[in-house]
Amino acid sequence: MKNRKQRVMMVAVWVTLSLLLTANGFAQEKFPSRPVQFIIPWAAGGGGTVNAQALQSHFEKAIGGSIQIVNKPGGGGTIAWNYVANAVPDGYTVGVTNQSFILTQYTTRTGVSFKKVDPIIMVIDMPAALAVKTDAPWKNFKEYISYAKANPGKVQMGNSGLGANYHVSALGIEMVTGVKLTHVPFKGAGPSITALMGGHVDSLVAELPTLLPYVEGKKFRLLVVGSPERNPAVPDVSIMKEEGYEQILIGAWYVWSVPKGVPKERFQKLHDAFKVAMETPEYRELYRKLGGVARYMGPQELPAFYEQEDRKLKRLIDYSGFKPIE
Amino acid sequence: MEILQNILTGFGIAVTPVNLGLCLVGCFVGTLIGVLPGIGPAATIALLLPVTFKLPPATAIIMLSGIFYGAMYGGSTTAILVNIPGEAASAITCIDGYQMARRGRAGPALGMAAFGSFMAGTFGVFLLMLIAPPVAELALKFGPPEIFAVMVLGLTILSYLSSGSLIKAFTIAIVGLFVGMIGIDIAGIYRFTFGIPDFFDGIGLVPVLMGLFGVAEVLLNLEQIVTRQVFDTGIKGLLPNGEDWKRSAMPILRGSFIGFFMGVIPGPSNTISSFVSYAMEKRLSKTPERFGKGAIEGVAGPESANNSACAGNFIPVLTLGIPTSAVMAVIVGALIIHGVTPGPLLIKNNPDIFWGTIASMYLGNFMLLILNLPLIGIWVRVLKVPYGILFPLILLFCFVGAYANNNSLAELNVMIFFGLVGYLMKKTGFEPAPLVMAYILCPFLEEAFRQSLIKSHGDFSIFIKRPISAAILAMAAGIIVLNVFSGVKKRRKSLLEKI
Numbered sequence: 001m002k003n004r005k006q007r008v009m010m011v012a013v014w015v016t017l018s019l020l021l022t023a024n025g026f027a028q029e030k031f032p033s034r035p036v037q038f039i040i041p042w043a044a045g046g047g048g049t050v051n052a053q054a055l056q057s058h059f060e061k062a063i064g065g066s067i068q069i070v071n072k073p074g075g076g077g078t079i080a081w082n083y084v085a086n087a088v089p090d091g092y093t094v095g096v097t098n099q100s101f102i103l104t105q106y107t108t109r110t111g112v113s114f115k116k117v118d119p120i121i122m123v124i125d126m127p128a129a130l131a132v133k134t135d136a137p138w139k140n141f142k143e144y145i146s147y148a149k150a151n152p153g154k155v156q157m158g159n160s161g162l163g164a165n166y167h168v169s170a171l172g173i174e175m176v177t178g179v180k181l182t183h184v185p186f187k188g189a190g191p192s193i194t195a196l197m198g199g200h201v202d203s204l205v206a207e208l209p210t211l212l213p214y215v216e217g218k219k220f221r222l223l224v225v226g227s228p229e230r231n232p233a234v235p236d237v238s239i240m241k242e243e244g245y246e247q248i249l250i251g252a253w254y255v256w257s258v259p260k261g262v263p264k265e266r267f268q269k270l271h272d273a274f275k276v277a278m279e280t281p282e283y284r285e286l287y288r289k290l291g292g293v294a295r296y297m298g299p300q301e302l303p304a305f306y307e308q309e310d311r312k313l314k315r316l317i318d319y320s321g322f323k324p325i326e
Numbered sequence: 327m328e329i330l331q332n333i334l335t336g337f338g339i340a341v342t343p344v345n346l347g348l349c350l351v352g353c354f355v356g357t358l359i360g361v362l363p364g365i366g367p368a369a370t371i372a373l374l375l376p377v378t379f380k381l382p383p384a385t386a387i388i389m390l391s392g393i394f395y396g397a398m399y400g401g402s403t404t405a406i407l408v409n410i411p412g413e414a415a416s417a418i419t420c421i422d423g424y425q426m427a428r429r430g431r432a433g434p435a436l437g438m439a440a441f442g443s444f445m446a447g448t449f450g451v452f453l454l455m456l457i458a459p460p461v462a463e464l465a466l467k468f469g470p471p472e473i474f475a476v477m478v479l480g481l482t483i484l485s486y487l488s489s490g491s492l493i494k495a496f497t498i499a500i501v502g503l504f505v506g507m508i509g510i511d512i513a514g515i516y517r518f519t520f521g522i523p524d525f526f527d528g529i530g531l532v533p534v535l536m537g538l539f540g541v542a543e544v545l546l547n548l549e550q551i552v553t554r555q556v557f558d559t560g561i562k563g564l565l566p567n568g569e570d571w572k573r574s575a576m577p578i579l580r581g582s583f584i585g586f587f588m589g590v591i592p593g594p595s596n597t598i599s600s601f602v603s604y605a606m607e608k609r610l611s612k613t614p615e616r617f618g619k620g621a622i623e624g625v626a627g628p629e630s631a632n633n634s635a636c637a638g639n640f641i642p643v644l645t646l647g648i649p650t651s652a653v654m655a656v657i658v659g660a661l662i663i664h665g666v667t668p669g670p671l672l673i674k675n676n677p678d679i680f681w682g683t684i685a686s687m688y689l690g691n692f693m694l695l696i697l698n699l700p701l702i703g704i705w706v707r708v709l710k711v712p713y714g715i716l717f718p719l720i721l722l723f724c725f726v727g728a729y730a731n732n733n734s735l736a737e738l739n740v741m742i743f744f745g746l747v748g749y750l751m752k753k754t755g756f757e758p759a760p761l762v763m764a765y766i767l768c769p770f771l772e773e774a775f776r777q778s779l780i781k782s783h784g785d786f787s788i789f790i791k792r793p794i795s796a797a798i799l800a801m802a803a804g805i806i807v808l809n810v811f812s813g814v815k816k817r818r819k820s821l822l823e824k825i
Binding site (some may be wrong): 041043045046049050053054056057069070073074075078079082103107108109111153156161162163166182183184185186187190191193194195197198199201212213216217218219251285286289290321326 | 368369371373375377379392460466467468469470510512514516521524526527582642646647648649650652655656659662663665666667668669671732733734752768777780783795798
């Protein structure tokens with residue numbers, strides 16, 4: 001009740017303001033009349049910023065306003081997600097969420113429940129893949145698994161931080177195949193790739209776009225890809241289902257979300273502008289090259305998608321026994 | 327011969343009017359943000375990235391990298407003038423640069439920083455051009471045990487960073503290690519975060535630096551406001567004299583080498599290389615007691631090292647697609663958004679970007695020298711601004727910079743806190759440099775240590791079984807032994823004199 005009252009109040013305030021501000025008292029308040037803030041939970045230069053910048057110009061044209069990209073790194077992303085979830089729901093604060101948004105509910109004390117935001121649109125889906133060096137003895141996933149089974153703890157798996165997405169994905173491999181790996185954590189994907197190239201770890205799970213340049217450069221070989229069907233960028237690499245296992249690898253996806261309670265027409269405007277931007281040939285071409293799929297999901301399917309990812313990650317967290325320690 | 331042909335092609339790309347103009351724009355913006363504390367090159371490059379969307383990729387990278395090495399030129403300016411490092415890599419320049427300014431020699435300090443940067447920058451690019459691919463392969467040999475060894479070596483040079491008591495230097499270094507441990511460790515454990523999300527990824531470098539150096543300096547000077555003796559000594563000469571050049575020649579050369587090779591190693595190599603260069607110059611100097619009191623070698627060496635490190639930084643990015651620092655991560659982002667895949671195939675698939683960028687760096691370094699020399703005359707005039715106006719302005723820049731860094735209010739509080747800490751440290755005879763050094767090294771040291779032991783399943787011999795890490799650790803041990811011996815000798819000498 002209170003929420004609705006607040007909402008009514010808010011609308012009243014906005015209407016009054018717009019009446020005051022526009023010379024023509026009957027004109028509707030134009031949205032957006034100031035820059036829309038895109039909140040990125042990671043430091044500049046990461047995939048989130050790249051995604052925002054790839055969308056930027058077409059989004060701006062479509063919505064008829066400008067956007068401002070704001071990096072709010074820290075707390076494993078939770079600083080930004082708290083900021084978005086608690087922002088004024090006027091449509092001017094939009095945040096990008098990914099699988100870590102769901103994961104940090106369990107791995108941090110400051111994680112935000114995914115139920116506190118309204119997802120607008122999925123703009124990209126990047127599957128996870130398992131990579132080894134080109135000169136590694138394992139030619140395919142079966143050989144890798146049977147070696148790891150015969151030598152528990154001997155195969156070293158790099159990841160971008162314990163409790164982070166690809167550590168959890170690697171635990172997923174352990175869970176469905178019954179092998180035991182040694183997990184070596186690095187700070188971020190970059191250092192873990194360097195480590196695999198230098199042979200300081202034996203294997204690595206990361207998202208396809210990150211790995212692809214090294215596969216093309218003949219440095220890495222992919223053993224398996226975590227997508228529902230074969231990926232067009234690497235059609236000769238098998239998927240988990242074909243190997244006879246459940247698809248447990250968690251890839252990277254970007255879903256743009258707003259705090260609960262954004263007025264319907266503004267929500268729709270944001271959605272439409274995102275959709276126009278992600279359907280441009282430039283955007284598709286960029287991510288096709290990177291090995292990602294510009295996969296659309298709208299506000300109807302997304303809550304269920306959040307739920308599904310939540311269930312999957314919850315299972316992995318329960319399996320690993322990972323708890324936020326303070 | 328192939329290189330000659332390639333670099334000529336590169337120059338062909340770099341000297342087109344558009345590329346030349348935007349290289350200048352990049353260098354100019356870089357100098358500007360280098361001068362402003364807090365606003366670093368990483369954030370600026372990210373901010374300006376959309377501006378480059380309509381440009382060809384090579385042009386974009388030329389401009390954006392200009393911002394990066396331009397910032398290294400500008401970073402020394404505020405360090406020398408007002409004791410605030412414009413960039414972390416210039417923190418060590420504060421020690422002797424600021425002392426030179428207080429003795430009326432801001433001009434030569436700024437001049438030597440610019441000349442040193444120019445020579446080292448050019449030297450770095452030259453090496454980048456010649457030996458990038460093999461050096462990149464070598465860098466890959468640096469796994470966790472090797473990086474651990476490098477960090478240990480870094481810690482052993484702590485003793486050279488202080489001109490006062492050694493015990494105080496090590497005490498404050500331990501405080502630095504402690505500050506470096508705050509945050510989530512690699513096992514996901516929260517350490518001393520007090521539930522504040524802004525602390526999860528560690529205490530930010532920028533607010534710590536600005537607090538310890540800038541705010542503390544302002545607080546300290548408040549006490550002396552009545553006497554105002556400091557800069558009235560007048561400004562003697564705007565450019566380095568013959569004596570300065572004689573002292574600086576070797577430090578610049580050594581700094582160039584150190585910077586380039588450390589720049590290739592993952593981590594905050596610009597900063598570490600400047601610290602290492604400073605320590606080395608002090609160790610090699612016949613008059614180490616001059617350090618900390620305005621020795622020009624203490625400016626020339628580190629400022630050369632951090633510029634040469636820029637070129638080293640580019641190697642893993644351009645040859646392997648691996649970013650080893652925050653700035654390089656943004657450059658990789660820029661490549662991606664321009665549809666260029668960073669990775670081992672970049673040189674082959676996009677020779678225009680690789681060779682064009684390298685050629686533009688030669689030109690950019692030259693532009694920066696031309697740009698910076700006339701500015702010296704203007705900068706030294708800043709010192710004539712009355713304290714009543716200068717100090718509030720410094721504080722204002724610090725506050726804006728600390729907030730703008732990550733749009734975080736908590737970081738502003740961190741800066742104020744470290745300002746007070748820095749003030750108390752000065753009052754009690756502790757110096758900030760060992761704290762900063764230990765604090766920067768700590769996360770890398772710990773991470774590499776733990777990764778190594780995870781890899782070896784707890785076996786410590788991993789550090790001496792691998793040749794590179796064993797050699798580096800032996801060097802570190804050598805430095806310690808040398809130090810102890812020279813310490814004993816000195817004591818014996820002073821004892822003998824007493825008798």
